[in-house]
Amino acid sequence: MEPKVWQEMPPGGIILEAGSSRGVETGSWRVSRPVVDWPRCVHCMICWAFCPDSAFLVQEMKLVDVDLDHCKGCGICAVECPRQCIAMATETDVAAAA
Amino acid sequence: MTTTIARRGTKRPPVPGTPVAMNGAALVAHAMRQVRPDVVAAYPITPQTVITETFSEFVANGRVHTEFVPVESEHAAMSACIGAACAGARVQTATSGPGLALMWEVLGIASGLRLPIVMHLCTRALSAPIDILCDHSDAMAMRETGWVMLVGENVQEAYDNAIMAVKIAEDPRVSLPVANLLDGFVVTHCMERAELLPDDAVTEFVGEYSPTHPLLDLQHPVTVGALDFHDYYMEHRRQQEEGMANAKQAVEHAAREFASLFGRSYGLLDTYQLEDAEVAMVVIGSAAGTLRMVVDGLRREGVRAGLLRVRCLRPFPSQEVANALKGVQRIGVLDRSLALGAAGEPLWSDVVAALATHGAGHPVTGWVYGVGGRNTPPGQFRQAFLALLDPATQPGRAGYLGLRERR
Ligand code: SF4
Ligand code: SF4
Numbered sequence: 001m002e003p004k005v006w007q008e009m010p011p012g013g014i015i016l017e018a019g020s021s022r023g024v025e026t027g028s029w030r031v032s033r034p035v036v037d038w039p040r041c042v043h044c045m046i047c048w049a050f051c052p053d054s055a056f057l058v059q060e061m062k063l064v065d066v067d068l069d070h071c072k073g074c075g076i077c078a079v080e081c082p083r084q085c086i087a088m089a090t091e092t093d094v095a096a097a098a
Numbered sequence: 099m100t101t102t103i104a105r106r107g108t109k110r111p112p113v114p115g116t117p118v119a120m121n122g123a124a125l126v127a128h129a130m131r132q133v134r135p136d137v138v139a140a141y142p143i144t145p146q147t148v149i150t151e152t153f154s155e156f157v158a159n160g161r162v163h164t165e166f167v168p169v170e171s172e173h174a175a176m177s178a179c180i181g182a183a184c185a186g187a188r189v190q191t192a193t194s195g196p197g198l199a200l201m202w203e204v205l206g207i208a209s210g211l212r213l214p215i216v217m218h219l220c221t222r223a224l225s226a227p228i229d230i231l232c233d234h235s236d237a238m239a240m241r242e243t244g245w246v247m248l249v250g251e252n253v254q255e256a257y258d259n260a261i262m263a264v265k266i267a268e269d270p271r272v273s274l275p276v277a278n279l280l281d282g283f284v285v286t287h288c289m290e291r292a293e294l295l296p297d298d299a300v301t302e303f304v305g306e307y308s309p310t311h312p313l314l315d316l317q318h319p320v321t322v323g324a325l326d327f328h329d330y331y332m333e334h335r336r337q338q339e340e341g342m343a344n345a346k347q348a349v350e351h352a353a354r355e356f357a358s359l360f361g362r363s364y365g366l367l368d369t370y371q372l373e374d375a376e377v378a379m380v381v382i383g384s385a386a387g388t389l390r391m392v393v394d395g396l397r398r399e400g401v402r403a404g405l406l407r408v409r410c411l412r413p414f415p416s417q418e419v420a421n422a423l424k425g426v427q428r429i430g431v432l433d434r435s436l437a438l439g440a441a442g443e444p445l446w447s448d449v450v451a452a453l454a455t456h457g458a459g460h461p462v463t464g465w466v467y468g469v470g471g472r473n474t475p476p477g478q479f480r481q482a483f484l485a486l487l488d489p490a491t492q493p494g495r496a497g498y499l500g501l502r503e504r505r
Contacts, residue, residue: 008334011273012212012335014311015321080263 021070026053030073032088034066040085047077047086101311111361114337115293122253122285124149125292126192126218126278132160135216138189138495139167139178144198144230145282146220172197176204183213185324186312188264191215194282195222195236195250196445200434202240208275209338211322213459214267214307215275217245218260221383222282223433223470231471234281234434236381237411237442244338246276246345246443247412251368253290256280258362261295261305262352264304269351271344273310279333279411283471295360321418342413349410366415367422368407371397375404377428377486379479380419380449382408385432385468392479401485414448428486431464432479432499461493467500474499 010016034047043063048056057064057072078086118125126391127149130138138157142150157166169175175191178190194203198219208215221237223229229425237247246266250256255277263276280286289402326334349366357363373380380387387409396403406422408415423429433443441447446464453460467474467480478499485491 003329004333006336006340009330009333010311011337012210012322013324013326014211015324016311017316019244020320021135089392097302 001053003084025069025075027055027067027071027073029069029084030068030091032073032074032075032090033068033085034073034077035089036063036066037085037087042083044082044083046080048078050080052076108185109361111263111359112446113296113299113359114128114267115199115295115360117291118294119245119289119291120253120294120357121148121287121289122250122256122280122490123220125150125253125294126260126280127152127156127255128192128294129257129300130218132295132297133190133261133264133304134162134301135164135190135218136190137165137167137179137182137189138191139169139175139182139189140191141169141172141175141197141230143172143222145222145232145286146194146218148286149218149220150232153192154356154478157473161234170353172200172212173204176201176208176217179215179217180204180208180211180213181311182313183208183215184211188268188307189213189215190217192218192220195224195230198236198240199224202243203488205240205245205275205358210272210334212338213275214264214273216267217275217277218256218291219277219279220281220282220286222226228283232284233244233434233469233471234279234444235469237279238435238437240277241412241444244342246272246342246349247410248272248276249279249350249409249411250285251384251386251407253285253288254292254362255290255364256285256375257294258356258360258364259304259349261300262349262356262364262418264307265355266345266353267488268304268307269344269348270310271329272341272348274338274341274345279383284384287498299359320340323490325338346410346413348413364409366408366410366418368409368420370405370407371402372404372406372422373425375426375427376402376403377483378404378406378423378426379430379483379486380406380408382411382445383473384435385434385479388474389432391478392483395476395480396483398492401483401487408445411448416448416452416454417456419449419452420458423449423453423460427460428491429460430482430496431462431463433466434468436466436469446495463491463493463496463502465496466498469498472500
């Protein structure tokens with residue numbers, strides 16, 4: 001898509017369509033990622049509430065996955081999880097293992 | 099449009115005001131009450147404090163239903179204003195000198211997000227050394243942050259500008275914040291005879307604010323403040339420039355509408371005895387009153403002196419300034435602040451650039467006066483006029499008025 005010229009852009013840098021970040025991979029610069037020990041997770045949603053990028057995916061009141069397109073690897077979830085069932089793994093380690 | 103302020107003796111306007119004796123800060127607080135902002139977030143600082151105090155009393159006494167946010171700093175004041183304006187509120191604040199300096203980071207955000215916030219700026223010197231009195235160094239430091247800047251001369255004009263500012267800011271072709279400059283102490287604290295317009299007439303004049311993309315419109319959710327890079331930033335800045343260019347017409351439009359209702363007529367510029375002037379001074383703010391008196395005195399002695407007061411500092415009306423000064427042989431500019439290390443003082447630089455761009459390359463001599471609140475008596479302005487007439491006076495910076503120095 002050709003980028004818009006200034007006369008056609010909405011003013012003030014606002015974005016008119018909601019949820020447009022779904023189309024943008026904001027997690028590509030991540031250094032490490034959360035790895036959840038699923039059997040130990042009690043679905044308390046603390047990680048979901050703390051994640052600054054809304055990267056925890058929930059279905060039917062259960063934590064089901066991490067959205068790695070948007071997780072930036074800050075590690076807040078790993079610190080906040082009361083069950084300590086989130087570990088941070090470096091992307092290089094993940095790549096080497098794969 | 100170059101107009102001269104309607105003076106006493108003009109015919110009764112359709113909506114007459116009530117004469118009051120009031121200082122500029124208090125009267126501006128009345129204007130704030132009458133335009134009914136949804137949110138005012140402000141932090142008191144001398145000489146602006148009277149505005150904040152008076153307005154918060156209006157809120158406390160139920161005379162206006164504004165959400166008044168007593169914030170912990172000016173940075174917080176402007177930030178709260180930005181948040182409220184994003185939500186879709188009509189927002190105002192007021193500040194002075196160091197308070198404005200503390201707001202600096204967020205001034206550009208208010209403008210970049212195209213939020214029509216109105217700020218009353220009671221001009222004050224910047225520290226150090228500490229000085230609470232008037233000069234324009236605070237205002238001059240915000241010239242390029244994307245705010246429309248109106249400069250009043252007296253209590254009445256500070257009030258009238260406060261009302262017109264709302265219309266200019268909220269004009270959808272502009273959609274930029276507006277600063278209403280009034281000289282600290284000289285205008286904020288001196289009591290003058292002025293006219294207070296009827297509440298409902300002002301409320302009707304400014305109308306209801308209808309924001310284009312308010313965050314609180316849940317049916318049309320938008321993202322505000324997203325990341326911009328090399329791919330879009332330049333285009334957004336260009337848009338801002340367009341809003342600023344449109345502000346010129348918006349200032350004139352608001353002034354015409356104001357004049358038709360309330361009788362006082364304003365333009366981008368205010369000229370005095372300029373039509374046939376051979377020598378003229380350019381100035382902003384309250385010093386214009388003294389300068390008119392000096393012009394009258396010189397005229398009595400046969401000197402064709404004139405005055406050009408710039409009312410709209412941003413956008414700077416370059417073409418209009420050049421037109422107004424077209425026939426003037428010797429031009430002086432009076433700056434109430436220093437631009438340390440620059441080619442010249444701020445107003446001088448704008449005037450020189452305007453004349454150079456629009457083909458009237460007369461020499462322009464600049465003086466610094468009144469810095470830090472120093473009083474400039476008429477005799478000193480007169481000396482500057484006489485120096486302009488002296489062929490030995492060079493263009494560029496001529497020096498100071500009223501500075502103690504070893505000769
Ligand atoms: S904080 Fe830990 S226990 Fe709670 S939902 Fe997240 S991973 Fe599961
Ligand atoms: S690492 Fe940070 S961004 Fe990624 S899921 Fe955890 S809290 Fe969210």
